[in-house]
Amino acid sequence: MTSFPHSLLSGYRSFNSQRLPTEQARYRxxxxxxxxPEIMVIGCCDSRVSPEVIFDAGPGELFVLxxxxxxxxxxxxxxxxxxxxxxxxxxVQVLRVKHIVVLGHAQCGGIRAFVxxxxxxxxxxxxxxxxxxxxxxxxxxDQAPQEPISQFLTRLEQAGVKRSLHNLMTFPCIxxxxxxxxxxxxxxxxxxxxxxxxxxxxxxxxxxxxxxxxAG
Amino acid sequence: MTSFPHSLLSGYRSFNSQRLPTEQARYRxxxxxxxxPEIMVIGCCDSRVSPEVIFDAGPGELFVLxxxxxxxxxxxxxxxxxxxxxxxxxxVQVLRVKHIVVLGHAQCGGIRAFVxxxxxxxxxxxxxxxxxxxxxxxxxxDQAPQEPISQFLTRLEQAGVKRSLHNLMTFPCIxxxxxxxxxxxxxxxxxxxxxxxxxxxxxxxxxxxxxxxxAG
Amino acid sequence: MTSFPHSLLSGYRSFNSQRLPTEQARYRxxxxxxxxPEIMVIGCCDSRVSPEVIFDAGPGELFVLxxxxxxxxxxxxxxxxxxxxxxxxxxVQVLRVKHIVVLGHAQCGGIRAFVxxxxxxxxxxxxxxxxxxxxxxxxxxDQAPQEPISQFLTRLEQAGVKRSLHNLMTFPCIxxxxxxxxxxxxxxxxxxxxxxxxxxxxxxxxxxxxxxxxAG
Amino acid sequence: MTSFPHSLLSGYRSFNSQRLPTEQARYRxxxxxxxxPEIMVIGCCDSRVSPEVIFDAGPGELFVLxxxxxxxxxxxxxxxxxxxxxxxxxxVQVLRVKHIVVLGHAQCGGIRAFVxxxxxxxxxxxxxxxxxxxxxxxxxxDQAPQEPISQFLTRLEQAGVKRSLHNLMTFPCIxxxxxxxxxxxxxxxxxxxxxxxxxxxxxxxxxxxxxxxxAG
Numbered sequence: 001m002t003s004f005p006h007s008l009l010s011g012y013r014s015f016n017s018q019r020l021p022t023e024q025a026r027y028r029x030x031x032x033x034x035x036x037p038e039i040m041v042i043g044c045c046d047s048r049v050s051p052e053v054i055f056d057a058g059p060g061e062l063f064v065l066x067x068x069x070x071x072x073x074x075x076x077x078x079x080x081x082x083x084x085x086x087x088x089x090x091x092v093q094v095l096r097v098k099h100i101v102v103l104g105h106a107q108c109g110g111i112r113a114f115v116x117x118x119x120x121x122x123x124x125x126x127x128x129x130x131x132x133x134x135x136x137x138x139x140x141x142d143q144a145p146q147e148p149i150s151q152f153l154t155r156l157e158q159a160g161v162k163r164s165l166h167n168l169m170t171f172p173c174i175x176x177x178x179x180x181x182x183x184x185x186x187x188x189x190x191x192x193x194x195x196x197x198x199x200x201x202x203x204x205x206x207x208x209x210x211x212x213x214x215a216g
Numbered sequence: 217m218t219s220f221p222h223s224l225l226s227g228y229r230s231f232n233s234q235r236l237p238t239e240q241a242r243y244r245x246x247x248x249x250x251x252x253p254e255i256m257v258i259g260c261c262d263s264r265v266s267p268e269v270i271f272d273a274g275p276g277e278l279f280v281l282x283x284x285x286x287x288x289x290x291x292x293x294x295x296x297x298x299x300x301x302x303x304x305x306x307x308v309q310v311l312r313v314k315h316i317v318v319l320g321h322a323q324c325g326g327i328r329a330f331v332x333x334x335x336x337x338x339x340x341x342x343x344x345x346x347x348x349x350x351x352x353x354x355x356x357x358d359q360a361p362q363e364p365i366s367q368f369l370t371r372l373e374q375a376g377v378k379r380s381l382h383n384l385m386t387f388p389c390i391x392x393x394x395x396x397x398x399x400x401x402x403x404x405x406x407x408x409x410x411x412x413x414x415x416x417x418x419x420x421x422x423x424x425x426x427x428x429x430x431a432g
Numbered sequence: 433m434t435s436f437p438h439s440l441l442s443g444y445r446s447f448n449s450q451r452l453p454t455e456q457a458r459y460r461x462x463x464x465x466x467x468x469p470e471i472m473v474i475g476c477c478d479s480r481v482s483p484e485v486i487f488d489a490g491p492g493e494l495f496v497l498x499x500x501x502x503x504x505x506x507x508x509x510x511x512x513x514x515x516x517x518x519x520x521x522x523x524v525q526v527l528r529v530k531h532i533v534v535l536g537h538a539q540c541g542g543i544r545a546f547v548x549x550x551x552x553x554x555x556x557x558x559x560x561x562x563x564x565x566x567x568x569x570x571x572x573x574d575q576a577p578q579e580p581i582s583q584f585l586t587r588l589e590q591a592g593v594k595r596s597l598h599n600l601m602t603f604p605c606i607x608x609x610x611x612x613x614x615x616x617x618x619x620x621x622x623x624x625x626x627x628x629x630x631x632x633x634x635x636x637x638x639x640x641x642x643x644x645x646x647a648g
Numbered sequence: 649m650t651s652f653p654h655s656l657l658s659g660y661r662s663f664n665s666q667r668l669p670t671e672q673a674r675y676r677x678x679x680x681x682x683x684x685p686e687i688m689v690i691g692c693c694d695s696r697v698s699p700e701v702i703f704d705a706g707p708g709e710l711f712v713l714x715x716x717x718x719x720x721x722x723x724x725x726x727x728x729x730x731x732x733x734x735x736x737x738x739x740v741q742v743l744r745v746k747h748i749v750v751l752g753h754a755q756c757g758g759i760r761a762f763v764x765x766x767x768x769x770x771x772x773x774x775x776x777x778x779x780x781x782x783x784x785x786x787x788x789x790d791q792a793p794q795e796p797i798s799q800f801l802t803r804l805e806q807a808g809v810k811r812s813l814h815n816l817m818t819f820p821c822i823x824x825x826x827x828x829x830x831x832x833x834x835x836x837x838x839x840x841x842x843x844x845x846x847x848x849x850x851x852x853x854x855x856x857x858x859x860x861x862x863a864g
Contacts, residue, residue: 004402004415005255005315011271012413012426019269020411030264031323031409037263039221045303047253047279048246052266053235055227063263066282067299068306077340083283083299086346087261090284090325093337099221107247109306119507119604120771121309122389124293130302173338186220193247195236197228199220210228250612291767309605312528312614388767389525396466398528436834436847437687437747443703444845444858451701452843462696463755463841469695471653477735479685479711480678482700485667487659495695498714499731500738509772515715515731518778519693522716522757525769531653539679541738553741554821556725562734605770618652625679627668629660631652642660 023059030060037063040091042084042164043103044070044110048192051103063091069110070102071133072164075171085171092173098183100168104161105190111156114138137163158207161187161200239275246276253279256307258300258380259319260286260326264408267319279307285326286318287349288380291387301387308389314399316384320377321406327372330354353379374423377403377416455491462492469495472523474516474596475535476502476542480624483535495523501542502534503565504596507603517603524605530615532600536593537622543588546570547581569595590639593619593632671707678708685711688739690732690812691751692718692758696840699751711739717758718750719781720812723819733819740821746831748816752809753838759804762786785811806855809835809848 020027040063041051051057051064065087072084091097114131121127137160143152165185169175177183187200189207198207236243256279257267267273267280281303288300307313330347337343353376359368381401385391393399403416405423414423452459472495473483483489483496497519504516523529546563553559569592575584597617601607609615619632621639630639668675688711689699699705699712713735720732739745762779769775785808791800813833817823825831835848837855846855 003400004404005317005400007277008255008271008317008404009426011273014272015270016411016413019272024411027264027411028409034323035263035325039224040261045256045279045281045306047251047277048243048275050266050268050273050275050278050280052268053275054231055224056230056235057227057266059264059266059269061223061263062266063261064266064282065261066280068302071299073297075340077338079345080296081289081345081349082340082342083287083346085340085342086284086326089337089340089342090261090329094325094329094343101221101224107250109251109310110302113306113310113608118608120509121604121608122293122305123768123771123773124291124298124301124305125295125771126298126301126305127310129295129297130299133297184219188220188224193244195232195240195243197232202219210225252612252614293768309525310608310612310614312609388769392526392761392766392769393528396468396526398468398526435832436836437749439709440687440703440749440836441858443705446704447702448843448845451704456843459696459843460841466755467695467757471656472693477688477711477713477738479683479709480675480707482698482705482707482710482712484698484700485707486663487656488662488667489659489698491696491698491701493655493695494698495693496698496714497693498712500734503731505729507772509770511773511777512728513721513777513781514772514774515719515778517772517774518716518758521770521772521774522693522761526757526761526775533653533656539682541683541742542734545738545742553737554725556723556730556733556737558730558733558737559742561727561729562731565729616651616653620652620656625676627664627672627675629664634651642657 026059035060035063035095037061037095038097039063039099039101040065040095040097041101041103042070042072044068044105044108046105046108049103049105049190054103054190054197063095063097068127068130069108069134069160070104070164071130071160072102072167073133074167088168088171088174092171092177092183099186100174100183101186101188102161102164102168103188103190104157106154106157106192108153108157108160110134111153111160115153115156134160134163158189161189162205165200242275251276251279251311253277253311254313255279255315255317256281256313257317257319258282258286258288260284260321260324262321262324265319265321265406270319270406270413279311279313284343284346285324285350285376286320286380287346287376288318288383289349290383304384304387304390308387308393308399315402316390316399317402317404318377318380318384319404319406320373322370322373322408324369324373324376326350327369327376331369331372350376350379374405377405378421381416458491467492467495467527469493469527470529471495471531471533472497472529473533473535474498474502474504476500476537476540478537478540481535481537481622486535486622486629495527495529500559500562501540501566501592502536502596503562503592504534504599505565506599520600520603520606524603524609524615531618532606532615533618533620534593534596534600535620535622536589538586538589538624540585540589540592542566543585543592547585547588566592566595590621593621594637597632674707683708683711683743685709685743686745687711687747687749688713688745689749689751690714690718690720692716692753692756694753694756697751697753697838702751702838702845711743711745716775716778717756717782717808718752718812719778719808720750720815721781722815736816736819736822740819740825740831747834748822748831749834749836750809750812750816751836751838752805754802754805754840756801756805756808758782759801759808763801763804782808782811806837809837810853813848
């Protein structure tokens with residue numbers, strides 16, 4: 001047990017002594033009544049992009065799925081194992097969340113690996129196979145002449161959020177609820193360098209930064 | 217844009233005005249140098265079990281995969297898409313993390329669905345297919361006569377953490393690094409009601425609660 | 433057993449009586465914990481260029497591959513036997529080394545054989561086949577009019593180090609780790625006559641001699 | 649240049665200030681006359697088993713090939729690239745060494761990977777392909793009932809040395825020179841824990857430890 005990372009034990013002690021006392025009642029209530037979050041966030045595993053931190057969320061608020069590059073596959077009832085689809089099914093049909101937010105971010109390593117066409121790192125080529133899902137997102141998004149790679153990557157990362165939102169709509173249970181106004185889908189993008197948040201404007205198809213004033 | 221959940225905008229404003237100022241330099245540095253976390257956490261989507269909250273982690277510290285019931289499949293280089301394996305490949309081979317923590321928790325909805333043998337909620341039966349992975353974890357873990365269901369579920373949840381740890385060892389890149397002491401695997405369990413943390417003691421196979429004194 | 437070279441037995445006696453006593457604890461520790469070197473050196477078989485001697489390295493410090501002319505092939509996952517690639521895989525994925533140093537040297541016999549276009553010495557023409565790998569290194573490096581052969585050979589030897597570094601980057605596992613700053617590649621060149629060491633400056637592409645002052 | 653590992657620069661400074669002054673004349677002579685070692689050592693890349701250290705060898709004494717598990721392939725004039733064979737051709741036909749020593753050692757990671765039947769770590773499975781060469785060495789060497797794994801591994805490691813010696817004899821140039829008494833082949837084994845050296849007695853087929861008295 002002593003081998004458990006010290007930073008985690010130390011972090012838990014901070015949680016236990018500082019944050020938990022103010023939230024103990026909430027945790028107990030959530031334990032007894034069960035969770036009932038209204039929002040699901042689909043984010044990336046990236047260590048710089050924690051949904052609970054960025055949205056300053058308390059216990060019970062966000063049902064969070066995190067995978068490499070915040071990808072959502074197309075609906076496929078083919079009898080195979082689909083981890084993202086299982087989480088969606090649980091969030092939408094069991095928890096009846098009202099919002100699903102796809103949260104992309106800058107400097108995404110998965111998307112960079114896709115652009116660099118990294119050779120397989122293992123016999124399973126797990127990253128490569130996983131990022132193949134990104135191909136439809138990347139279609140039509142080409143690097144412009146003299147466009148800096150960072151700008152191109154940003155456009156790809158944001159296209160990825162839009163594609164995940166598009167793929168969410170291929171799930172019948174989501175499609176029907178969105179159509180009836182019972183469920184809303186949102187896109188967001190976290191700029192790691194500035195700690196900035198942008199939100200997808202469905203009308204214009206653009207991501208717009210949330211300013212202090214706007215956020216107020 | 218106005219449809220973006222108010223609670224998230226409000227939460228971001230809190231982050232932006234309170235936490236970000238103290239961490240702005242760190243975010244910028246992480247943007248320029250890239251992430252380099254030493255710890256990967258495999259947790260559940262559950263809204264009550266945020267790794268960053270429980271471990272009071274700052275940006276760049278935890279590479280976090282979250283799926284239903286914190287499951288890890290067996291290594292299968294079969295050319296199919298494997299989201300967990302992709303995240304593992306990235307964490308172990310690209311980021312070279314030194315620790316992988318499987319974080320289970322009380323009142324897990326995925327495991328409850330497994331026990332209740334919930335009928336398919338959709339033609340894809342995504343939860344059902346996903347939780348089939350739990351069958352090997354559940355083998356040999358039977359409800360004792362007069363054992364309260366809550367106690368049985370706890371035992372199942374902890375067996376699930378152990379099974380995920382076992383399956384991690386089927387990945388060659390993990391197996392070989394663990395064998396050489398370059399990578400460590402850990403099991404942890406969050407008790408939602410009390411906000412308690414237990415850590416798996418590999419020798420005894422038991423989860424032991426982290427007390428204030430121990431954590432110090 | 434008496435046929436075992438006397439010089440080696442005598443040398444072992446020196447090691448055993450002089451160096452081993454001061455390093456016995458280290459050897460035992462390395463035996464129990466396994467090796468964990470942070471540096472891999474790819475050097476030449478040449479009897480004048482021992483990495484452990486030049487870098488005054490103790491047990492456990494350098495993982496050392498030595499072949500004719502310190503060559504690294506291009507990554508080729510073709511199912512064939514590749515000795516250098518096997519050592520790289522072990523160093524990078526199993527030992528997780530942080531540095532790979534390609535150590536070239538003056539008066540390299542392999543490179544001289546390449547320049548002299550030596551006829552095959554055996555039906556296998558093993559040296560010839562092996563040094564074919566050097567052809568891409570030698571491209572564009574031509575002997576200038578009136579350039580002394582020794583100077584031309586030095587330029588070739590240093591071009592060989594650069595080519596080996598270039599080829600290292602064709603290995604996906606190396607490429608991705610270098611890109612993330614988790615692994616560094618270095619070039620070095622040993623001048624046998626003076627016992628001098630030069631280090632490749634990646635910016636200028638030049639080898640610069642390590643002076644006493646600099647090394648301090 | 650400043651990124652060059654500090655430990656190597658520091659080590660070079662030690663070499664430059666302490667050992668080089670006493671060997672400067674020897675290095676210069678070796679530079680002018682060329683190397684003329686009488687002994688070739690075929691050793692493992694392992695960081696704990698440096699031939700120059702174990703045999704306290706000076707510049708010009710040992711022509712050293714090092715690969716994973718000190719393996720020698722069977723002679724194969726098939727037009728393919730063979731690194732070990734190239735080094736052998738150079739040592740035997742160009743340098744005319746009088747001795748070839750295969751130096752095995754305890755706790756060999758390559759042999760351990762062979763025994764553990766480690767799954768491929770990369771699409772090239774370079775370690776796996778390389779260690780297939782060990783199969784003939786391992787034939788007939790089975791773990792006895794209740795034999796400790798460490799003892800079994802020692803027997804395998806020593807069988808590997810013998811197999812490499814056997815394979816050396818498949819090279820016509822070596823076979824003929826050994827037959828005429830112009831070249832001798834030797835097996836040795838380094839015990840990392842104690843820093844012990846054992847030498848293969850060709851008559852008995854046993855490795856016998858070199859004691860202080862014997863070494864004298």
